[in-house]
Amino acid sequence: MNRYREPTKEMRSGRRALEDLAVVTLLQDWTWHKPTTKWFLHCRLGPALADKEPGLSETDWFILVHDRYPLGSIRFLPAKERGISDTYFHQDSNELGLDDRPWRDGQLCLQYSHFRLSRHAHDLEERSAPRRLLWYVRRAIEWLQCASEGKLVRDGDPFELPHFKRLSLGSELIAFSEEETSFERWSRIDDEQGLVNFIQLRDKPLILVVKEFLSLGQERLLAPAWGRAVKGKEVLGVWIRAENLPIIPPWQAPRTWDDLNAVMATPNKSLFDLLLPTLKKIRDGSPHTALIGFPCSRRFGQQSCQMHWQALNIPKLSNDRAAKGFRHNEKGYRMRDNVQIFRSNAKVHWQPSQNWHQTDIGSRGQLPEAFRQHHVLMIGAGAVGSILAELLVRGGIQSMVVLDDDHLEAGNLVRHSLHLDSLQLPKATQLAQTLNKASPHAQVSGIVSEFPVTDEDQLKEVQACDLVIDCTADDEVLLNLDKFAWEEERKFISISLGYAARRVFCFTAVGHTFPHDVFITSLEPWIAKERSEYPPDSFPREGVGCWNPVFPAGIGDVWMMTCVALKHLVDIATTDQWGTSLAVFEEQTDEEGRFASIRKVDLRDLNG
């Protein structure tokens, strides 16, 4: 252990830069904090703040940095002495925290990109040693200024929940699905409390998914639709509704039962008036999850448009096995619970909860809304089909039927999305199973058959699809698509790759049948070109003893061109250009044959 721990040159340079700010006073220079293995600066952020909240001027702070400054995290925390003690927006729950440190837990969120206070609004975070600390301190000053003016959030800012700090260290999660439609249904439901059935998706860590909300009398009130992979044993919980988001102003999540009662109680009802009728049903010697529902909006200042459920853990309640010295009836149990569990200053055991509605969990990169509504028939679960199917399901397509009569072989693994555990099994059903696990909303089924299907039930499934994607590169399939009696107009797309996946051919059409002859005419010149470029015996063979040419193309090329096809598909869908057409994309190389780009090409390129 180095007795002589000294702050690095970079840390000192960062600290010197603070001399630039007159509002900052350094109270203690860089000091090593052994329990957290961080360095900290103790400083005071002075006046030059609005007078509205006098408690906010001249506050003390601790800035924690990593040994590797300017790399690593930088945290801004209120001091226990002379620091702020409330919780505001863009701040972690400002609890007192552990004894081994002079700062509270309420870390400021200073990287929040919607900070629109000054002209430094779109400041990229500085990364150099002299400037990074200064950047954070400036943000903290802005934060303080906004806090004192009540402007940490403004109307139109994305809605942010307060930090319901979890008590346990695990990574449990409670998931639900709510949006505008279900909100509207809740508005017509009068019940204020009830029971909830969860599906236990996993045990360790615990993941519970709301299966259905029930009234106290076990009548089903609401049940979200989930994908096929959301299954597991059923677990009982309870729910109650609050009129509003339960917070202690400015933005502190309730910490104790007393806090919670204070924010939820109305003149007619206390928190326990709401909760108690449900507790009767869960006196079974196990802990349970309770949900508190409240309306919220997507943006501050807007009308509420969906329900949010905050989860909390209710420990084992008293029952005739546990209670000693109390009466063995509901009243007795309640008294014991009040003493043991619902004590005024006992902390509420919050559990993390999340809205798993498609729009909420898909926000990082989903396909356009209208596109996601398609029911897809994916014919061909080979390399291209398996990747395209995964792209679509992860992108938000919920309903898909995968059709393929082939089995997965070891030679497929080099560019297929399935794994060892699917070897020698039907690609269609294996792929469906895997895809269902890629999204909580996926409803993918597999049909082990070639196209067309003959079985009655399978036919129904196929007819229910409105977007047919062919990834077989098999002419016969297209001929059959042409002959197939579709009940209604369908959108078709056929995707195939050229030799070595240097080209991808995306043929789209709309109609009651697939226009096979147009397809052939469009593709012919390209196939001719391909043949001229690559002699027929340049196909590698697979294994010994069987002359079986395999189509050579590396995984990167196959996946890349499949993604290009997806982009094209999405473009067509969003611009609504579902005519009959062929789009060809081709890999471009430079003079030395190295990859340069991908370009859309047409017949002129063919001849030129």
Added chain:
Amino acid sequence: MDVPSYFTDFLSEIRPPKETLDECKSSHELLRKRLNEFEDLKGIIVSTFLQGSYRRFTQIKPCVDEKADVDLIVVTNLDKNKFKDPEQAMLLFEPFLQEHYEGSFELQGRSVGIRLESIKLDLVITAAPPEAEKNALKSDSVTSYEPFGDLKDWRLVSSWVPSEKRTTILMETAMKEEEWKLSPLFVPDRDAEEWVPTHPLELIQWTRDKNARCSGHFINVVKAFKWWRRVNNSTPERPRGYLLEHFVGDCCPDGIQSVAQGITLTLENIAEAYKLETLLKKAPCSSDRGVPDQNVFKRLAGDDFAAFHEQVSEAAKTARRALDAETVKESVDEWRNLFRDEFPPVDDGGGGKSQKSGFTERTAPAVIGSGRFA
């Protein structure tokens, strides 16, 4: 501007490196052990302790090609009446030096210089102190050296203990106990062939108290002053070392709030106080802290002092500009005129405008940090 964090970093640049400080401590302890075990010197050694700028925390790092100078006192019980010529007393140590430091030592005017790997020990022997004071001179308070200690924790009392043995209770006692009043020690002056008085312990006490009156900034002002002298003026050679420290002791006012303030006022006060002496090309007089009837500047040449005074007067103007500057950049640039490259520069063009507002305009493009996703 005071720019305290710049001064903090400047001072850590001009301090001797940790290795040097550790070596001071270990060489001193080794020397003491060897002296105590040397047959011929048994019965002669009373105590040994570190004195000088290392003991008072007023030292700066040695020049690039030089070693750090560490001063050590060896208190003996040699009667100065018996050894009228102090050289005789010094020669008693020759066998010891031959055995342990052969080829590395040299008898100087007042001390024996011993060249070690990275430090140069200056060994000064003293004549016998009064019998009643011998125990005090053997105490932890006198003999231990804490390279990373704090002056304010040190007291010349029997209950003082070094940090590794310390407890809160022991410290409380040490802080309350009254300090010893010891007599000056007599050290050799070979050229004058006599013993002269010196009081290193009193000087340490004086420094500690002055430092306390200056909120801990005094010793840093001394260091900064010495550094200024070194990097700006190679001539005249004197005043240097302790004399510089003494000037600061005389001219730095009590109650300073920062090193910046201290160095500015010190330079200005020196410039102001000795105008007459400079005119007359005479060195001033000032009492030794522990031996008041001795003039520390006795051997400082008048011409040298006059040249020095002129340099100080010029530097005082620079310091004043630095202290009064309104922006960090202007201030730091002036301080760097005084202290050169060891004083950190302003990094990355941070702000050239008034510091009244909370923000400064960005003058250089931001370094792109994020913007890449995976």
